[in-house]
Amino acid sequence: MNRGVDADKLRKGRLDGSDWAKLLEGADNIAKSHLIIEDTPGISIGEMRSKCRKMKLESNLGLIIIDYLQLMSGSGRSSDSRQQEISDISRALKQLARELEVPVVALSQLSRAVEKRDDHRPMLSDLRESGAIEQDADVVMFLYRDDYYNKDTDIPGVAEVIIAKQRNGPIGTVQMAWIAEQTKFADMARPQDGRNFG
Structure with a gap:
């Protein structure tokens, strides 16, 4: 559960006080979720x-x-x-x-x-x-980011969720905001880091 902690700071062990608070809150939420990893x-x-x-x-x-x-x-x-x-x-x-x-x-x-x-x-x-x-x-979805392949893309920070198969519904593509620093996807209408994605 991503609480807005910069993934690079986490990997390098460079968290500040507010990062630690967010991380602990996220860990607490995960502990309560009854998640089992096999x-x-x-x-x-x-x-x-x-x-x-x-x-x-x-x-x-x-x-x-x-x-x-x-x-x-x-x-x-x-x-x-x-x-x-x-x-x-x-x-x-x-x-x-x-x-x-x-x-x-x-x-x-x-x-x-x-x-x-x-x-x-x-x-x-x-x-x-x-x-x-x-x-x-029943459902096949793919993730695609144009900025992964094309550094000069017109749509940086946008991921496509391609619904290629859906047995009981429509297929199509949904755009999501890709917040790389947090390795997180967000709703385009309400990105959680303050950026405006049109």
Whole structure:
């Protein structure tokens, strides 16, 4: 929960008194949020399913976030290609969401094709290692910042949230303010650092 602390000052350990107060307030909010971080390296989909089922029984599991899909391991069958393994993981996450009645947000890497195009905005075909991710997902969203690729952009500090797939609704693009110093996105109508984004 970003409280307006400059991320660079935090990384370099150069916080002043007001920064510390904001940081402690944010940490307190996170502590109250019942956030559980499971960071087993290369966790298999089977292990993930077991842990999530247990969490659902023991507490009020409200959301699962996978960071990121390609770091998970599949069934371990040696005959499976990595593409098949990612397809199996994607399908299993969809089944897990239905079984536990909990949304699953899975981050995914993109293929290098996006870097080779003139327009670097990601597309569904850029999802790495499997078309099953696109097929299984109810919603696919991409982030794009023109100033990342084009230093002379007409829209610095603006991020696009590209809704490329939405099973039960419209697709399109939403612009957000990108506040780099705080590694934070904000509503364009109400940026939280005082900048005016039109």
